[in-house]
Amino acid sequence: MGQERCEQCGNQTPPWDTIHCGSGDGRYELLCTQCFNARIAESTGFTDFENVRFDPIRMIDCHGEPHQFHFQLRLLGDRIALDAFELRGELRAGYRFQLICEVDGDVFVLLGRLVEKIRRALSVRHIDFHERRIIDSTVRGHIEWDESQAGRLPLVVVDGKELSWDDLGRMLMSTEGWQFRLDIADPSEEL
Ligand SMILES: [Zn+2]
Known part of the structure; x- marks a missing residue:
């Protein structure tokens, strides 16, 4: 470009x-x-x-x-x-x-x-991208547009790396039955 x-x-x-x-x-x-x-x-x-x-x-x-x-x-x-x-x-x-x-x-x-x-x-890593798992119990990142999803599903960026909604979902399945909390914050807030 x-x-x-x-x-x-x-x-x-x-x-x-x-x-x-x-x-x-x-x-x-x-x-x-x-x-x-x-x-x-x-x-x-x-x-x-x-x-x-x-x-x-x-x-x-x-x-x-x-x-x-x-x-x-x-x-x-x-x-x-x-x-x-x-x-x-x-x-x-x-x-x-x-x-x-x-x-x-x-x-x-x-x-x-x-x-x-x-x-x-x-100073923090949330995801082990080799083993494709969440390292601890918290994931922080931001939400982006996924070109392949035409607005239907987000692309998330965690640890500076892109992660499809599908991939994140798969990682969550290792904690099936657990609770979770989803917080949305504006870009200038501290997570
Ligand atoms: Zn100018």
Whole structure:
């Protein structure tokens, strides 16, 4: 997948670093994240917003596997969202994390908190993918679109790896008769 051109600054930008931004006349413009933030800052008057780009960082999980995290900082009206995610090619895949703060928050503090959140997540493994079983009694992850299921069944990402709903179901069958609790949390919450 190729790069896309920001309609504001004209820079070639990878798809994960672009945002479709609705303009007043009902048209959608493709903007790079920085131009998107500049436009929101202008329209909301939050001109003190630090429109920074954070370099990717590499972190090692508890099994010694490296993970490269990219960041996207977005000004969303009166709040700031910081996303961290892995890429497969030019698309987001694998682990993803988010934190949100008020618009007058310090984005570098937010980055520090997000890195700590990533570190906590990478220190735990929930599934043994070789033996295809749940290691302990808790599974944490996030819900994604499964291309092969057309919206009928989710794809879940656990330990940064994709797992079909079928596979997760099969793993649960080793605890037939046990209870379970399913908690859904928004992307910025701590699980
Ligand atoms: Zn731009």
